[in-house]
Amino acid sequence: MENNLLTQIVFYFFAALTVGSAAVVVFARSLIRSAFALLFTFFGVAALYALLGADFLAATQMVIYVGGILVLLLFGVMLTHKLYDLNLKSETFQVWPALVVVLGVFGVLATFMMRTHWHAGGEVPASPTTAAIGELLMKDYILPFEAASVLLLIALIGAAMIVRRRSE
Amino acid sequence: MIGLGHYLVISAALFSLGIMGVLTRKNAVNVLMGVELILNSANINLVAFSKYSAGNLSGQIFAIFIIVVAAAEAAVALAIVLSMYRIIKTVNLDKADTLKG
Numbered sequence: 697m698e699n700n701l702l703t704q705i706v707f708y709f710f711a712a713l714t715v716g717s718a719a720v721v722v723f724a725r726s727l728i729r730s731a732f733a734l735l736f737t738f739f740g741v742a743a744l745y746a747l748l749g750a751d752f753l754a755a756t757q758m759v760i761y762v763g764g765i766l767v768l769l770l771f772g773v774m775l776t777h778k779l780y781d782l783n784l785k786s787e788t789f790q791v792w793p794a795l796v797v798v799l800g801v802f803g804v805l806a807t808f809m810m811r812t813h814w815h816a817g818g819e820v821p822a823s824p825t826t827a828a829i830g831e832l833l834m835k836d837y838i839l840p841f842e843a844a845s846v847l848l849l850i851a852l853i854g855a856a857m858i859v860r861r862r863s864e
Numbered sequence: 865m866i867g868l869g870h871y872l873v874i875s876a877a878l879f880s881l882g883i884m885g886v887l888t889r890k891n892a893v894n895v896l897m898g899v900e901l902i903l904n905s906a907n908i909n910l911v912a913f914s915k916y917s918a919g920n921l922s923g924q925i926f927a928i929f930i931i932v933v934a935a936a937e938a939a940v941a942l943a944i945v946l947s948m949y950r951i952i953k954t955v956n957l958d959k960a961d962t963l964k965g
Contacts, residue, residue, distance in 0.1 A: 700865065707866045715877045721897055722885040734897055737878075741904050744871070748915045750924050753907075760931055765900060765938045772893045772942045776949040786891040787956070794887035802880035809872035817918035828921055829928070837925050844932045851936035855943035 707747055714740030727773050727786050734769070738762050749822030752829055871912035878905035892945045892955040896938065903934045 713736055720733035738761040745754040833841050878901050885898025907927045914923025949955050952962075 704866060707870070711870070711874050715874060715881070718878055718881045718901055721901065722881050722888075727891060727894060730894060730897055734900070737901065737904070741878075741908060744874070744908060745911055747866075748871070748911050749919075750911050750914070750927075753911060753924050753927055756928065756931060757907075760935055761900075761904075764935060768938050768942055769893060769896060769900075772896070772945055775946055776893065776955045786889055786894045788888045789890060789958075791888050794884055797887070798880045798884045801883065802876055805876035805879065806873050809876060810869050814868055814916070817916070817920070819916050820919035823919075825921060825924065829924060832921055832925055833928075840929060844929055847936055848932060851940050855939040858940070858943040859946050 703747070707744075710740045710743040710747065714744065725785055727777070730786070731766070731770050731773055735762060735766055738766060749825070751822075751824060752826040868912055868916040871908055875905040875908040875912070878902075878908065890956050890958055892948070892957055893942075895957065896941050896945070899941075900934065900938070903930055906930060 717733040717736035717740065721730045721737060724730045724733060738757060742754045742757040742761075745751075745757055882898045882901030882905060885901060886895050889895050889898065907930050910923040910927045910930070912923075914920055914927075917923070945955055948960060952959055
C-alpha cells in the first residue's frame with residue numbers, strides 16, 4: 697500500500713499549502729503579499745481537485761482563477777494605490793472579536809463534518825471527466841448553462857459601463 | 865486513509881479564513897480576496913461530495929457554475945472598487961459612508 701501512503705503525503709502537502717497560504721492572504725500586512733499568497737491558495741485548491749479526480753475542474757481552476765481572477769485582483773491593487781507607495785498596507789480592525797467568531801464557526805463546522813456519518817455512495821477510481829461533463833452540460837444542464845452565458849455577458853457589459861468615464 | 869471528512873475540514877478552514885478576511889480587512893480588494901476564499905471552499909465541498917457519491921458528476925457541474933459566477937463577481941466588484949476610488953480617492957471601506965445619515 698505504498699501508493700496509499702504517497703497519496704496521503706501529497707494530500708497533506710497540498711492541504712497545508714492551501715490553508716497556510718490562505719492564512720497569509722488573511723493575515724499579511726502587505727496587500728501585494730496577500731495577492732501572491734492567493735496564487736498559492738488557488739494552486740493548492742487546483743491540486744486538491746486533481747486529487748479528487750476532477751481533472752477538468754483542476755485545469756479550469758488554474759486557467760480562470762490563476763490566469764483571470766488573480767490578475768484582475770492584482771490590477772485592482774495596482775490601480776487603486778499610488779505605485780510609488782511601496783508598502784501597500786491594509787489596515788485591519790475588530791480582529792479579536794472576528795477571531796473569536798471565526799474560531800467558533802470553524803469549531804462547529806469541523807466537529808459536525810467529522811462526526812456526521814455521511815451516506816456516501818462509495819468512491820470510484822478516477823477517470824477522465826471532461827467528456828462526461830460536456831455531455832451533462834449539453835443535456836441535463838443546458839438551461840443553467842445558457843443562463844450562465846447570459847450572466848457573463850451582463851457582467852461584462854455592466855463592468856464596462858461602471859468604470860467608463862462619464863464624458864458628457 | 866484520506867476520506868470525505870478530510871476534504872470537508874480543509875473546506876471549513878478555508879471558509880473560516882475567508883470570513884476572517886471579510887470581517888477584519890478595511891481594504892476593498894482584500895475583502896474581495898476573502899470572498900474568493902469562501903467561494904473556493906464551497907467548491908471543494910461540492911467536488912468532494914461528487915467524488916464520494918459514486919462519481920456523480922453533478923457536484924462538479926455546480927462547481928463550474930460557481931467558478932463562472934465568481935468570475936462575473938470579481939469583474940463587477942473590481943469595476944465598483946475602481947469607480948469608488950475615482951470618486952472618493954480611497955478604497956478604505958470605512959470612508960465609503962456617503963449614504964450614512
